[in-house]
Amino acid sequence: MRFEDRVVIVTGAGKGIGKAISMAFAKEGAKVVLAGRTEPDILKVSEEIIGFGGKGLPVVCDVMQEQSIVDMVAKAYDEYKSVDVLVNNVGLRGPVLPVAKMDKQQWNETFAANITGTMLATREVLKYMIPNRKGAIISISSDFGKRGEADRSAYCCTKWAQVGFTQCLAREVSKYGIRANCVCPGTVAGDRIMTLVKAEAKRLNISEDEYYKMLVSETLIGRLVTADEIADAVLYLASDASSGINGQSINVCGGTVFN
Secondary structure, eight states: OTTTTOEEEEESTTSHHHHHHHHHHHHTTOEEEEEESOHHHHHHHHHHHHHTTOEEEEEEOOTTSHHHHHHHHHHHHHHHSOOOEEEEOOOOOOOOBOGGGOOHHHHHHHHIIIIIHHHHHHHHHHHHHHHHTOEEEEEEOOGGGSSOOTTBHHHHHHHHHHHHHHHHHHHHHGGGTEEEEEEEEOSBOSHHHHHHHHHHHHHHTSOHHHHHHHHHHTSSSSSOBOHHHHHHHHHHHHSGGGTTOOSOEEEESSSSOOO
8 A cells, every 4th residue: 555554634624625535545554634624524534434444533623723723733643643744625715706896804714724724734744744854745726726717816816826835845845855746626526516506607697507518618528527536646746656746736627727
């Protein structure tokens, strides 16, 4: 197994991409710390992992609260005496508003969750990775971190920020044997996207089917990417097989962006 006994922290581990990443690491032998704000969700993921013989430690954590992040990482280390991989997965959709009508509170909340939370979790795991002179940090950005999108400035800005943060981080910590990379998903198939489809179709005054087809038409593969495909990329970037990759942002978007 690629990650036998390695300790992996995944934020936003209770659903969607975070759950897929957590399950994939556990199946490869990792001890997975399931950090999430909604306790029933992370407990359910933990039960599934334990059910197939894996190791999953649920820890309630709100990445918008600094002390909550500090406590979560400390608990992970106290339990397993190491932190080998961090996956910054939390992503708040943020307001869907033009800049001319932007709400400052919603803007700030999006930054708090998507980029400040990323920084704080990274800061905390570095307390353990730097002395050990090894580690991998993977942040889940977005194809919106590679392009602008009308009415999505708050979300896009935070995802661009994650890409920039990752490049800065890689230059800072590579001397300690630590690598930092991003995965930039496109629109991901699943329950969450159907909630978005309903909201956006209503906002644009079109049918849900029309909006869904619009999303698919942006790809080159004729479908939306899956959470498991995102997880595959994350595990690759956390593995020794990607030892030559550092400071990069890998698109897993079906071809919506190329850079």
